[in-house]
Amino acid sequence: MTKCPRCFHPVDPNNYVWMCVSGRCEAKPDPAASAFTGGPVASGPILQLRQAPGAAPGWAPPDGAACPTCNERTPEVCAMCHYRYPEGWRQAQATCIAMAGARATGKSLYIAVVIKQLEQLGERLGCSVEPATQLTQTNYQTYYEKPLYEERGLMQSTQRADVEGSYQREPLIFSLGLWGGVRRYVVIRDVAGEDLESSASQALHLSFFANADGVFFMFDPLKVSEIRDQLMDLVPSQLRIGGEPKTVLSNVLMSVGIGTPKVAVILSKFDALQALRKVDGSEWSQLMANPGAAYLRDPSMSVRYNDVDGELLHQEVRSLLLKLHAGPLVAAVENPTSGAPIPFRFFAVSALGDSPIGENIHSRGIAPFRCVDPVRWILSPVGVL
Ligand SMILES: Nc1nc2c(ncn2[C@@H]2O[C@H](COP(=O)(O)OP(=O)(O)O)[C@@H](O)[C@H]2O)c(=O)[nH]1
Ligand SMILES: [Mg+2]
Ligand SMILES: [Zn+2]
Structure with missing residues (x-):
């Protein structure tokens, strides 16, 4: 069974709905589509x-x-x-991923980069990863690929979903080709951190969290003042800083409700922590110079997702999060208030591989670190990638 790429609800085998898109029939306000989009939508006749x-x-x-x-x-x-x-959707299988995290934790840049990484991985494994719809192709190019890879700049902050034309209302749907005779897709939904920092997080247009297969919760180490202070003379300071991670995680878990997505808690901008290697004599410089650490290696593009490496990284990132004063965050996934256990794993990624300078990426270019790990962890049970 597959899921809707927008609301992530399972497709019901006993219920079929069609919509007239000829443009010749009168479009009327569509309350269901509007609620799930987060803005007014008019639709043609529905059968x-x-x-x-x-x-x-x-x-x-x-x-x-x-x-x-x-x-x-x-x-x-x-x-x-x-x-x-999309054409043939009922017969296909989609794995649905929802991004989460406060503002400026690196969600959108991660999407821009992970898609490129998945394309490269696909090439290596002999399957093609490509946009499944024209709209995904246009949106990915316009909002993610072009600003980063062509203009070599950073992306605009993602606008709240109720702002006219906010691009994250449209899911990004990528085809992974045929696996075991079934057409496989991965769907990624970006969100505005601002929507998750407020009580708007309970709105219907964010209800896709409950039905997601994976939730990627990004934690920004630069939000921790001790880290920012140590990095002061080493890397340019960042212009945008987001809200409280713990509030956002609580809101996200509330949206998840009784749903059972796997939750990847991702330490983002890992290049910034790696830069602490250069701070003489500090505890962080020792941690970041430890040759045995999984968080300093990147086997993520190998032929198969390595679960043993994943488990090792998980334990290491857990202790890094505790050192980053993110104990409450760790506790929130390990002992959720709802009482229902959450399948979770900790990750570390860097989309850029180096600190940006002002609004531009570093002249050394983009060098992603471990970006595909969380996607492969979500996909591994279905035996894809
Ligand atoms: N050093 C470093 N900074 C990053 C990285 N990814 C994002 N950033 C910074 O974080 C800011 C916000 O990123 P963005 O993806 O727009 O965050 P979003 O609001 O969560 O979507 C960017 O403008 C960059 O300055 C990374 O991999 N490394
Ligand atoms: Mg964004
Ligand atoms: Zn739907």
Whole structure:
């Protein structure tokens, strides 16, 4: 069974909904689509067909429902949020990932870079990783790839979802090719940290967290003043600093509710911690010069996700988080207030590999570190990548 790329609800095998997109029929305000998008949406006529009780096994609706008004063939949409499924979506399998974290923790740059890394990994493994829809291709190019890889600059902060034209309303859908005879996709939903820092985090347009397969929670070490102080003369200070990680994690876990996504707690901007190697005589310089540490190696692009390395890294990052005064955060995933255990793992990544200078990336270019690890951890149970 697969999931809707926008609301992440499982696709119901007994319920089919189509929407007229001919443009010739009157579009009316669509409360369901608006609530799940976070802004006003108008939709063409909507048709629904439910399987009748006692229908024969293998029941399927007639192929290609036609709009009763204009008679045009209508595409299938999600029954919950009216998102138009890509072609053949029901027969495919999608792994759905939701980004989380306070403002400026590095979520959007991570997406920009991890997609490139997944493409490279795909090449190495002989499968192609590519945008599954025209909209994903355009949005990825415009908002992620171009600012970073062409203009060599940083990205704009992600706007709140209720701001007209905020790009994260659209999921990023990437095809991973055929695995075990099934078309596989990975869907990534970016969010604005600002939406997660406030009570807006309970809104319907963020309800996808509950149905996600993976939640990537980013923790920014530069938010820790002790680290910023030590780095002062070593790397340019960053212009944007975000909100309280613990508040955001609580809001995210509240949105997850009774859902059971795997939670990757990711120590981002790891290059900044690695730079502490140069601070003479400090505890951090010793930690960052430890030749045996998994957090100083990067085997992430190897043929298979290495679970043993992943477990080692997990333990090491756990102790780094405790040193970064993130004990409450560690406790929140290890002993969740809901009482229901959360499957979680700690990671360390750097999207850029080096500190940016003002609004530009470093002249040495982009050197990602361990970016694909969390994605491979989420995908490993389905045997993909
Ligand atoms: N040193 C370093 N800084 C980073 C890295 N990734 C992001 N940043 C910094 O963090 C800022 C916010 O990144 P962005 O991805 O827009 O954060 P978002 O608000 O969580 O989406 C960027 O402008 C960079 O200055 C990284 O890998 N290394
Ligand atoms: Mg962002
Ligand atoms: Zn949906």
